[in-house]
Amino acid sequence: MSESQEVIEAVKLLKERFKDNADALMSALFGEGEFTLSEMDAADEAAREKIVVAARANYQEEGAIEIDDGAAFSRGDDNPERGLYVAAWVWVPDGWYKGVPAEEGDWYFTVESDVFGSDEYGSYDTEADAEEGITRIKAEAKELNDGIVRLYTAPYQGSGENPDAEEGD
Numbered sequence: 001m002s003e004s005q006e007v008i009e010a011v012k013l014l015k016e017r018f019k020d021n022a023d024a025l026m027s028a029l030f031g032e033g034e035f036t037l038s039e040m041d042a043a044d045e046a047a048r049e050k051i052v053v054a055a056r057a058n059y060q061e062e063g064a065i066e067i068d069d070g071a072a073f074s075r076g077d078d079n080p081e082r083g084l085y086v087a088a089w090v091w092v093p094d095g096w097y098k099g100v101p102a103e104e105g106d107w108y109f110t111v112e113s114d115v116f117g118s119d120e121y122g123s124y125d126t127e128a129d130a131e132e133g134i135t136r137i138k139a140e141a142k143e144l145n146d147g148i149v150r151l152y153t154a155p156y157q158g159s160g161e162n163p164d165a166e167e168g169d
Helices: 003-017 022-032 042-059 125-144
Strands: 108-113 119-123
Touching: 108 125, 119 125
Parallel strands: none
Antiparallel strands: 108 119
């Protein structure tokens, strides 16, 4: 039996021993804390992929919340048998940390697609109004069922210019 086969057999035995307590298995294999995909055993690649796919399906919004293939994840102390935390990238507009009051000014969002290019929507009086606009536009686009992939920016404040757009001539 090769060394890699021995490792796989050892992992199978550990998984059988800890089948009802994944948190204990993770702690036995890797200690406490966060686990990245590269730190976990290769024999469980399919399970890790399912975790990332499930997190993306339920939380990812292009341009607002994004989850990497190699996202770190960990089990919390409150309900470790019911789920785990997955690390994600969250978009933070400049206005949120540069002192622009959250409810002042005009709010916009942009929808981009390969078919229609970039369309800006607004202005909205508040960020909440702009988010309602995004929800409404997403629902209308879903009803079209036209197969066009649309990317939505998070709401932003400004003079009507998309902060993500590149300047051109």
